[in-house]
Amino acid sequence: MPRPPFACDVHTHTLFSRHAYSTIGECVAAAREASLELIGSTDHYSCMISPTLHVRDYQHFINFAMWPRFWDGVQVMRGVEADIVDLGGHLFGWDMVLQEGITGRAFHHELTLKEYVWRDLDYVIASIHDQTFAEGATIGQTTDMYVGALDDPKVLILGHTGRAGVRFDVDTVLLAAKKRGKLIEINEHSFAPHYGEHTQRACRHIAERCAELGVMISTGTDAHIACDVGRFDHTAAMLREIHFPPELVATRDAKTFLDTLDNALGT
Numbered sequence: 001m002p003r004p005p006f007a008c009d010v011h012t013h014t015l016f017s018r019h020a021y022s023t024i025g026e027c028v029a030a031a032r033e034a035s036l037e038l039i040g041s042t043d044h045y046s047c048m049i050s051p052t053l054h055v056r057d058y059q060h061f062i063n064f065a066m067w068p069r070f071w072d073g074v075q076v077m078r079g080v081e082a083d084i085v086d087l088g089g090h091l092f093g094w095d096m097v098l099q100e101g102i103t104g105r106a107f108h109h110e111l112t113l114k115e116y117v118w119r120d121l122d123y124v125i126a127s128i129h130d131q132t133f134a135e136g137a138t139i140g141q142t143t144d145m146y147v148g149a150l151d152d153p154k155v156l157i158l159g160h161t162g163r164a165g166v167r168f169d170v171d172t173v174l175l176a177a178k179k180r181g182k183l184i185e186i187n188e189h190s191f192a193p194h195y196g197e198h199t200q201r202a203c204r205h206i207a208e209r210c211a212e213l214g215v216m217i218s219t220g221t222d223a224h225i226a227c228d229v230g231r232f233d234h235t236a237a238m239l240r241e242i243h244f245p246p247e248l249v250a251t252r253d254a255k256t257f258l259d260t261l262d263n264a265l266g267t
């Protein structure tokens, strides 16, 4: 197996995303098969999992301590892909106060779903999957929204901004990420034909501006099935075409990604 262009796939989904099809074990095996050093598992943390917002629907996120840090030689990171839900850049569950835990036992102190689910996470990818809240918003508002999401202490990566269907001031958001040592994602799934050429152009423009402004990127396949883990064909080709500086790719090896994570989130 030849060495992959990026040694980390930090955006992948398991069965717990509900519209994805592989277990964490299958994803790790695929990562090893693809010669990756590190995989980040980032299931949807979103109303896609359950509209009822009951804590029991999110309990798969609260037992990450069971996961080995290294599994068959692959480093395994614990993440979520959280939905941005308003123009303030807030993330799903931020305002939902829990009354009880998964057993039904009452909490002694107030805790939001976000606080409860995010306790043991290594990092969060902030993405938009339903942009209706941003309809009619100004560029200033959508730009502030992304900057607001970047200000969340657990958010390391802005996910697939090129295909979210929300226009924003690219340079301002990219520079805000740079200032915070955080990452702009180049998402392999955004190159799927059904997203169209305009999405590919948007992703390419974002990558070009990252190169010109010195902003670091992350690469993620957004795999929803194990056989897509570590397959970065379109991302690699596009970055090659624009002569993207390798030193700005935080996912080029595990050490660079972990150092970036450490510096940005102070974990």
Ligand SMILES: [Zn+2]
Binding pocket: 013, 017, 019, 044, 224
């Ligand atoms: Zn999904």
Ligand SMILES: [Zn+2]
Binding pocket: 011, 013, 081, 222
């Ligand atoms: Zn995803």
